Amino acid sequence: MNQMISDATRLVCTDTGRIGIEDPVAFLSRVAAYCETYDLPFEGTRSERLTITTEIGAIDMRASRDGLSVDLAAPNDGALHMLRETVATQLDLLDPARVSMLGWHGDIAHGRFPPNFRLATVLSVTALGRSFWRLEVDGDDLTPFAHGGLHLRLALPTRGASAAWPILNQRGRTEWPSPDDLHVAVYTVRSIDPVTSRTVIDIFRHAGGRTCDWISAARSGEEIGMIGPGGGWYPDADHLVIAGDETALPAIARILDHAAPDTTGTAIVEVNGAFDYPPLTVPPGMTLRILDRSQGSDLETALAEADLGADGARHVWFAAEKSRAAAVRHDLRARRGVARSESYVTGYWQKG
Ligand SMILES: Cc1cc2nc3c(=O)[nH]c(=O)nc-3n(C[C@H](O)[C@H](O)[C@H](O)COP(=O)(O)OP(=O)(O)OC[C@H]3O[C@@H](n4cnc5c(N)ncnc54)[C@H](O)[C@@H]3O)c2cc1C
Numbered sequence: 001m002n003q004m005i006s007d008a009t010r011l012v013c014t015d016t017g018r019i020g021i022e023d024p025v026a027f028l029s030r031v032a033a034y035c036e037t038y039d040l041p042f043e044g045t046r047s048e049r050l051t052i053t054t055e056i057g058a059i060d061m062r063a064s065r066d067g068l069s070v071d072l073a074a075p076n077d078g079a080l081h082m083l084r085e086t087v088a089t090q091l092d093l094l095d096p097a098r099v100s101m102l103g104w105h106g107d108i109a110h111g112r113f114p115p116n117f118r119l120a121t122v123l124s125v126t127a128l129g130r131s132f133w134r135l136e137v138d139g140d141d142l143t144p145f146a147h148g149g150l151h152l153r154l155a156l157p158t159r160g161a162s163a164a165w166p167i168l169n170q171r172g173r174t175e176w177p178s179p180d181d182l183h184v185a186v187y188t189v190r191s192i193d194p195v196t197s198r199t200v201i202d203i204f205r206h207a208g209g210r211t212c213d214w215i216s217a218a219r220s221g222e223e224i225g226m227i228g229p230g231g232g233w234y235p236d237a238d239h240l241v242i243a244g245d246e247t248a249l250p251a252i253a254r255i256l257d258h259a260a261p262d263t264t265g266t267a268i269v270e271v272n273g274a275f276d277y278p279p280l281t282v283p284p285g286m287t288l289r290i291l292d293r294s295q296g297s298d299l300e301t302a303l304a305e306a307d308l309g310a311d312g313a314r315h316v317w318f319a320a321e322k323s324r325a326a327a328v329r330h331d332l333r334a335r336r337g338v339a340r341s342e343s344y345v346t347g348y349w350q351k352g
Helices: 024-037 077-094 096-101 210-216 246-258 299-305 322-334
Strands: 013-019 049-054 057-064 067-074 117-128 132-138 151-157 182-188 199-204 223-230 239-244 264-271 286-292 314-321 343-349
Touching: 013 077, 024 049, 024 057, 024 067, 024 077, 057 077, 067 077, 077 096, 132 210, 151 210, 182 199, 182 210, 182 246, 199 210, 199 246, 239 246, 239 299, 246 264, 246 314, 246 343, 264 299, 286 299, 299 314, 299 322, 314 322, 322 343
Parallel strands: 239 264, 239 314, 264 286, 314 343
Antiparallel strands: 013 067, 049 057, 057 067, 117 132, 117 223, 132 199, 151 182, 151 223
């Protein structure tokens, strides 16, 4: 059940919940369909039991005569809170009338920050070439961001007003300030110091981005929020094919830093013009391809040419604009025989 929990963390925090749904089997089959669409790892399609196992823990849902019971197991309080939120969000999406009937047995804190939220202080913002800002932050306890997920959500308060942060409501759910008061966007922890927990985040500069605008005016000492971690861990395979655009570069750099020296495969990066991110360190058995979009090169062609490796020994990782990720996911599954368990294919941003 915990094979995805690759961070050697034990699932020491648990909770159980239940909800009186009339047709729990139908609900589970809709959850399974949702998991299929979003490539979430699950077992038990269209049955009376469904288990979703992610890097932050496991959700086990069982249909019974009087509804649905849910068992959660996570490595820490923050992750347990995220699992509760995942179940509630599923209900919001699939059966909104029932979400208020969801009850948990564990102690639900309220009126304070969610356990997966931390305040952090801006130490510095520096330009990395012409394409990226490098943000460095510090905080009281940022150590959770070093485990269990490569990514986080940055929460950037609107300047000039008193800062508004997410708070747990009476039901233990996170209540978010309005987007006018707090802008939230997903980024990657490029690196985190295991001792001081100083954290580095690299932000691609693109037109119209609220994060880019905020960061370009940031001053040392300003307070921001960090939520997470989440969104996938280091791929574990002998043969790695990893591809992405600028928004994926920080994740690609971190994954390559962490790759075993005997890893084989290909790393493919697509940028616009000359590559001006710090050099990537690639294991000797891997090839690095840097593609220039302005010269007509693209990730899809390079991926079609790449040796994807053998079943069971490979992992294919792809992140770029959402519609490109959807097409690549389809191609990998339908044409190249790459299973869901051997791949991570995700849209990192959306055009328009
Ligand atoms: C798991 C994950 C990890 C990520 N890690 C990183 C990271 O480490 N560094 C990083 O820079 N990004 C990363 N991203 C991508 C980042 O979340 C998006 O670029 C996001 O849109 C930025 O939010 P924003 O508030 O700046 O812009 P938004 O308010 O979301 O978007 C504003 C406008 O900018 C456009 N836009 C967004 N991204 C781009 C782009 N790349 N090129 C051109 N136009 C764009 C949108 O289409 C929209 O029109 C990651 C995304 C995910 C899902």
